[in-house]
Amino acid sequence: MAETMQFDLVSPERSLMSAQVTAVSIPGTEGDMTAMPNHAPTITTLRPGILKVETEKGTESFVVTGGFAEIGEKLTILAEKAVPHADMDQATYEALVKEAEAAYKEVKDAYFENEPGIVDEAAKLLQDMVAVGTHIGLDPMSPNF
Secondary structure, three states, rough: OOOEEEEEOOOOOOEEEEEEEEEEEEEOOEEEEOOOOOOOOOOEEEEOEEEEEEEEOEEEEEEEEOOOEEOOEEEEEEOOOOEHHOOOHHHHHHHHHHHHHHHHHHHHHOOOOOOOOHHHHHHHHHHHHHHHHHHHHHOOOOOOO
């Protein structure tokens, strides 16, 4: 039997998973990482991407739009939004991209002159969300920048 650790994935809407896992691949803002039992304590932020959870029964995937991961003796992910990969369809994906696009436009209109870094971050988040669709086989939308 492989060594495991407690894993919890929650979003504001609900708890999506609570299980013993052998590894979790995390789309971190500073780069992708894999957390396994006995991982060094770490807190990181998430970017839009695919979260892969490996259990002794198989692998489950979730699309996340951002959030935080706290790694210690257990791993807790607090996702801004998370959708099981199996539940992700074209309409759900398009709604997530449109939400990211609206946030980008709002930030661009409000901060472009004085805070270009904030606009760059919003644009990166939008681009990451568009890339998720390509990665999971959905039709990528062309955001209106």
